[in-house]
Amino acid sequence: MLQLKWKNNIGFKFKGLLIDSLVKNFIDADDSRKSVTFSDYGTLVTDLFEYLSKKDPERSYWYALGSNQQITNDDNGKFVKKAKKAFNKVNALESEEALRDAYRELFGSKFAQETAKAQYVAPYEEFAENKFNVDIRYNLKLDCTVTQAGFRPKLLTEFLAKHRPLKANKQLEFKVVKTDIPDLLIPSVIWYWKVRNTGYEAKNRNNERGQIVVGGMRKKEHTDFNGEHYVECYAVIDDTLIAKARIDVPINTTTGGD
Structure with a gap:
């Protein structure tokens, strides 16, 4: 899942159940998001970060997908600030090179290689996900x-x-x-x-x-x-x-x- 890659690569706590619930709410809010082609992928990523960035970081809890159990906000909605930073990074990017660099920083080297041409790495450079x-x-x-x-x-x-x-x-x-x-x-x-x-x-x-x-x-x-x-x-x-x-x-x- 994209947001799981994001939180693991950037390095911050973001509860899996909350990720699933918010992403599902985002998809359900617009039927066109349920049948996205590869050419629309960049727009979807940007829109998702914008959606997350507008959540209230001081909210006490969110309701979980399906069960409606309360998912408590234990860290002042840290994901909101991270999403704002990510949105600012990918919003309005036009060149393939810029998008590749942004994806590498947000989602890790593996994701960037899967979604764009392989990027330059230093000799002997290592990546935590590997x-x-x-x-x-x-x-x-x-x-x-x-x-x-x-x-x-x-x-x-x-x-x-x-x-x-x-x-x-x-x-x-x-x-x-x-x-x-x-x-x-x-x-x-x-x-x-x-x-x-x-x-x-x-x-x-x-x-x-x-x-x-x-x-x-x-x-x-x-x-x-x-x-x-x-x-x-x-x-x-x-x-x-x-x-x-x-x-x-x-x-x-x-x-x-x-």
Whole structure:
């Protein structure tokens, strides 16, 4: 199911029964959605994200499909905010390349390859959906402390909020800052990290990254190459990915912030 791929790939908790109920309501609201051709697929995806984005995140519960049991809103309708972001990403996309990139980010590399031409991947790049069973049950949030001699430490989210990239020669310490994984399960979690650097400099120097490696709840890195990079963290128990998070790491030595 599309929305299951979305929540597992982006990495946030979204109850399966609620997914089924909302998608069924969306389909039933317009008979034309029951017989969609492949050429209409992009429009359907966009419309579904728009539909989800307009739900009330403060609602106490929703009614389940068929049984009418109450599905409680345990996390302030987190899916609504995620749907708004997804809608903004895919709305009005026209080129096949842009759509492929958006699908890859939203639904994972396998989905993008199935629905469009194969996209470029870095040498040795790995993808969580190929390495683990994916069943996102919990939420995870990352941040990063940015330090450099002569400057006070700042959080990466401060730079991102101001749309300011980082300059080179900064030390980075990524860390899990929030999760609702039960304390009882934390000792059983194996933490993995993926650092993906992109852009001409990394590629030209044959230093692209993208492997998934074992680590802890913190990971130290540093800024090297200009580009729109990102870091992902995965919480895995018994070879099942139960939570994941991603944070963007834009680096620009010309316009980056101190």
